[in-house]
Amino acid sequence: MSLIELVIAVALIAVVGAGMAAMLMGIWNGQSTATAVTEATTRGSTAANMLERAVRGAVAIHSDGTTLRVRTAYADERRCQGFSDADGVLRFAQGSGALPAVSSWPVFYGGPTETVFALSGTSVDYTLDFRGSAKETGAAVVLEGTVSARVTALEPGGAPCW
Numbered sequence: 001m002s003l004i005e006l007v008i009a010v011a012l013i014a015v016v017g018a019g020m021a022a023m024l025m026g027i028w029n030g031q032s033t034a035t036a037v038t039e040a041t042t043r044g045s046t047a048a049n050m051l052e053r054a055v056r057g058a059v060a061i062h063s064d065g066t067t068l069r070v071r072t073a074y075a076d077e078r079r080c081q082g083f084s085d086a087d088g089v090l091r092f093a094q095g096s097g098a099l100p101a102v103s104s105w106p107v108f109y110g111g112p113t114e115t116v117f118a119l120s121g122t123s124v125d126y127t128l129d130f131r132g133s134a135k136e137t138g139a140a141v142v143l144e145g146t147v148s149a150r151v152t153a154l155e156p157g158g159a160p161c162w
Contacts, residue, residue, distance in 0.1 A: 085115030
């Protein structure tokens with residue numbers, strides 16, 4: 001092999017190697033985003049199901065926009081349920097009596113979230129915006145819906161839940 005052929009071969013190998021590296025990085029990033037979206041979708045669907053189940057069984061509901069408290073007809077630890085995004089993480093609590101301060105509720109989803117609850121009569125409009133991770137702001141999953149309590153009129157007050 002002459003020197004010119006050797007230089008051309010090395011340059012060709014370098015170009016092919018760089019192309020393969022770029023392709024592998026693209027696959028890696030795509031898989032990372034897909035994993036983040038799957039995680040956010042799973043968490044969001046679980047949260048929406050829990051929220052809808054609580055509201056359907058509600059006899060009293062209170063919302064301030066970022067925190068939703070529900071008193072259900074259940075006579076067990078699901079009697080009082082709360083959902084909150086007051087501090088940028090989704091928190092969920094339940095108990096048979098009054099729920100503690102929101103800041104002490106267990107974190108249901110620790111990634112960035114943006115949650116809105118709007119109460120209208122016996123219905124709750126909700127928006128759950130989940131992100132796969134703090135680094136991947138493009139991996140957002142937004143779930144919106146309206147759920148109504150089975151009762152035709154909610155009871156005033158929320159004792160013993162709030």
